[in-house]
Amino acid sequence: MEREEIVSHLAKVMAEHAKDVHTNESLGRERMLAANMLDALEYLTGGPDHYVRIREDDWIVQHPMSERLEGTLFDCPVANVMLNVDAAIPFWVNMPEDDGVYRILISDNGAVLYERVDERP
Numbered sequence: 001m002e003r004e005e006i007v008s009h010l011a012k013v014m015a016e017h018a019k020d021v022h023t024n025e026s027l028g029r030e031r032m033l034a035a036n037m038l039d040a041l042e043y044l045t046g047g048p049d050h051y052v053r054i055r056e057d058d059w060i061v062q063h064p065m066s067e068r069l070e071g072t073l074f075d076c077p078v079a080n081v082m083l084n085v086d087a088a089i090p091f092w093v094n095m096p097e098d099d100g101v102y103r104i105l106i107s108d109n110g111a112v113l114y115e116r117v118d119e120r121p
Contacts (some may be wrong), residue, residue, distance in 0.1 A: 013040040041065055050078045050104040052114065054096060061104070078104055081112060 042048070042065050051062045061082070067073045082091040082104075091112040096102060102114035 010037075010040055010044070013044055038069075050076075051101055051117070052104055053101050055099050059095070078106060078112075081106055081110060 045065045046062060048064050048066060050064065053060050053062070061079065063073055063076060063078075067076055094112060094114060096114050096116065098116075100116055102116050105113040105115060107113055
């Protein structure tokens, strides 16, 4: 995507998907814009969820924007479960065989579950 296309797309998403259109004048113009932009960026990058893209010979995890912005990426509970070689149920046990994009869920017993998504936001 070219820069102008990205800007247009972001503006459209901001208008359509901001959680609460931030219009409180007490926030100040810059803070309102920042709050709306953060809502749009979170939506565009998959919200609070983790995703994994699985291909025939590899896989890669996408972390939520909040982990990157808050500086908690290295303490990610999903990564900790997926990288724990001593886990009772290793992450690859339930990994789908079909290529695609999946939302990652961690069950109560620590197993990694995969929910196929046709389109990631």
